[in-house]
Structures are given as C-alpha cells and as structure tokens.
Amino acid sequence: QVQLQESGPGLVKPSQTLSLTCTVSGDSISSGGYYWSWIRQHPGKGLEWIGYISYTGNSYYNPSLEGRVTMLLDTSKNRFSLKLSSLTAADTAVYYCARSRSMAAVDNLTFDYWGQGALVTVS
C-alpha cells in the first residue's frame, strides 16, 4: 500500500521560505514510472497544482509560481521536498504531496495517491 506523509512547519512568517518534505512508503520514488507532485488547497477553496519532480530529478512547475518553487528528490530516504519562497498570506493553504501517474506522456498526469495534507499558515 502506497503511503505519503507531509512534514514541515505549520507556521511561517511572510517573506520567508516554506520547506515541506513528503516521505513515501510502499513505493520507491526512484523506480521510475511515476512522478511526484505537490498540490495545494487554499482554505475552503479548490485545488492548485504546484509542480512535479520526476524519478530522474527533472522538475516542472506551475508558471503561476515560477521563480518561487524548488522541488528536490532524496532517493536515499525515499522522499521529496518542496521549497516555496517569498511567502505571503496568499500562500496559506493545505499542501498535499501526491504520486502522479503518467497517463500517456510525462505531461499528462493524474494523482492516484495523496498524503493527508499539511496546513501551512503564513503569518
């Protein structure tokens, strides 16, 4: 059974950098075939895809957040991470990590396993 678990601080100050880690069990992030995404959900709102990182370490970010996002892979600990800089109150959200299934090509991803989410408040 694939499981993902987010971890990181729940409160971050404006202008600082958010750092979250997603630890994966039940699957190897370096085995290939899947991509690893971050998605956020503003309080009471819908879902916004932040970006993905592949098992090779290649990444692609939502242009709306381009320049502020960095994703990294740590294969030794089977986890991946998100860094989001220059935080404002608008970045307050629940942050989910998710395993991303390539449906036809690398640019066609659905999200089949999700973490429980980590609430991050910028204040």
Next chain:
Amino acid sequence: DIVMTQSPDSLAVSLGERATINCKSSQSVLYSSNNKNYLAWYQQKPGQPPKLLIYWASTRESGVPDRFSGGGSGADFTLTVTSLQAEDVAVYYCQQYYSTPYTFGQGTKLEIK
C-alpha cells in the same frame, strides 16, 4: 491555462436517487491522435485528501463502486452517481491533464436531501 468550470456549486439529492455533476473545460481536452479525453474526477470527503475516481473521462479507478460513472467528450463532461449512498457525501472535482499546468474545477459539494 485551461479553465475548468463545474456546475452546480452544490447539489442535494435524496438517498437512492441519482446525482449528476457537470464539468466544462475552456478548450477541448480530447486528443485526436488517440481519441481519448484527458479528464479525471476526484472525490474529497471532509478532512481527507482527494481520491481519484475516474480517468480518461469514463474509466473507473480500481475499487471505485460502479454507481460512479463518467461521461462526455471534448469540453463537456458529467459525473453521475446512481443510487446515492450516505458515504458519497463529498466535494467532487474534475481535473484536466491535457496540458500543463494541470487545472481543477472549483468543486461541487454533494449532500443528502
């Protein structure tokens, strides 16, 4: 970006009755070379992450009850829940994976009447 618009925003249906949720994309998500619609549906129950229900617009994910069905093509899609059960109370989202950035609808809240 492809904008996904769902309707209605909320829906109340009696137990055992049918619920239909609509999703419209700002451009077609039908890929002509393979005739597939790059559209997925998710269910999010309170306090839980979203769960993948349907992909390719109409293919149920493993383990999803067959009372959930997806339909439509091009830019207009539906999610139907036949014979609504109490455990189906949730917010439902559509998502396009035709092109990046992947985008979701705003969600439809399904409740029991």
